[in-house]
Amino acid sequence: MYKNKESKTLWVYAIILFACAAIVLLWTGYSQIKINNDLEEYQNRLNDKENENNMFQHNLSSAIAENDRLNEEINNLKNKLTAALNENESLKKEISDLEDNRSNTINVYEEVIKADIEYIEGNIKECAIILLEIDSKSIADKNLLIKYNDLVVKTYRDASELFYLEGYNNYKNKEYREAIENLNIALKLYDKEYYADDCYYFIAYSEYNTGNYSKAKEALNTIIDNYPNSSYYKDVKDLLKIIEKE
Template identity: 75%
Template sequence: MYKNKNSKTLWVYAVVLFACAAIVLLWTGYSQIKINNYLQEYEDKLHDKENESSMFQYNLSSALAENEKLKKQINELKEKLEAVEKENELLKKEISDSENKKEKEKNLYENIMEAYIEYAKGNIKECALKLLEIDSKSITDNNLLEKYNDLVEKTYKKASELFYFEGYENYKNKKYSEAVKSLNLSLKLYDEDYYADDCYYFIAYSEYNIGNYDKAKEALNTIINNYPDSSYYKDAKDLLRIIENK
């Protein structure tokens, strides 16, 4: 009886022990599965992160490459734009130069025609004065240049003589400023005639009487240096000495 009881007790202990062992094994297995699942999930997440990182790097490289491409295209467009702007400026300048040239040619034509009208009226001095205002080097039309030269030949020498007599009359009437103006115009139009030294002489005395001693000296030195045979040579030196002693 006692023996049976002990056997029974051992059997209960064995069953309990076995049950506990089974429970431990089950719990251990479950824990291992759970840990494995956690590890797998972590590995999956890590793999996803690696994929995301790789994708990000790929996208970043693509974006950088695209950015460089866009920069290159922008620089090329800027260069083209600058070239177009330069070309546009050149075209504007050409148009402006062409318009200015046409305007100058128009003004030249009108000025020469005005001078011709004065000549046709018999106003030699007025014609010559208008011609003096024209820059002959800017005349590109041969017919217009021929007309200009013809008028110059017909009027300059005659007008120079008329201005000389006008200046001399003003000098005699003590209108010294008017005399200087007319005599200078005479020389400007034609300074190779017989009265050229007369002009300088009357200019010198007119300037002297006005009080413009430097201009008087300039006219006197012209007589002394360029007209040594002039009848005014001695008077010019005498007046120059008087001015220098002032």
């Protein structure tokens, strides 16, 4: 009786143990499946992240390449713009130069015509003064240059003498500034006449009397250097000594 009871107990324990083992196995299997699923899901996520990263790197490389291309294109456009602006400035300067030349040509024509009118009316001095202000190198027209040179020949020498006489009268009347102006014009127009040393002499004394000693010395030294036979030579030396003492 007792043995049968013990045998039943062992079977109960065996069944319980077997059931526990089965449960453990089932739980272990389930856990392994879950772990495998989790690992697979994690691996998939890693793959997705890697794919996403690769895509990002690809997109970044593409963006960098596109940025470089755009920068190059922008630089090319800037260079083209700079070249266009430089060309535009060059054209502006060329147009400005042409306009200046045209304006100068018109002005020269007008001045020569004015000088010719003064000459026709007998105003030799006025004609010569107008011609004196014209730069003959700026006269491009051959016929106009011939007219200009013709008027110079007709007026400069006579006008020079007239300015000399007027300057001398200014000097005698102690109008020293007017004397300096008229005598200098006489020399500009024609400095080869007999009165050239007279002009420098009266200029020197006029400058001296106005207190401009440096200009007076300049005129006196011109007589010494260029007119050693001048009748004023001794007076020139004396005035230089006086100026040196001032």
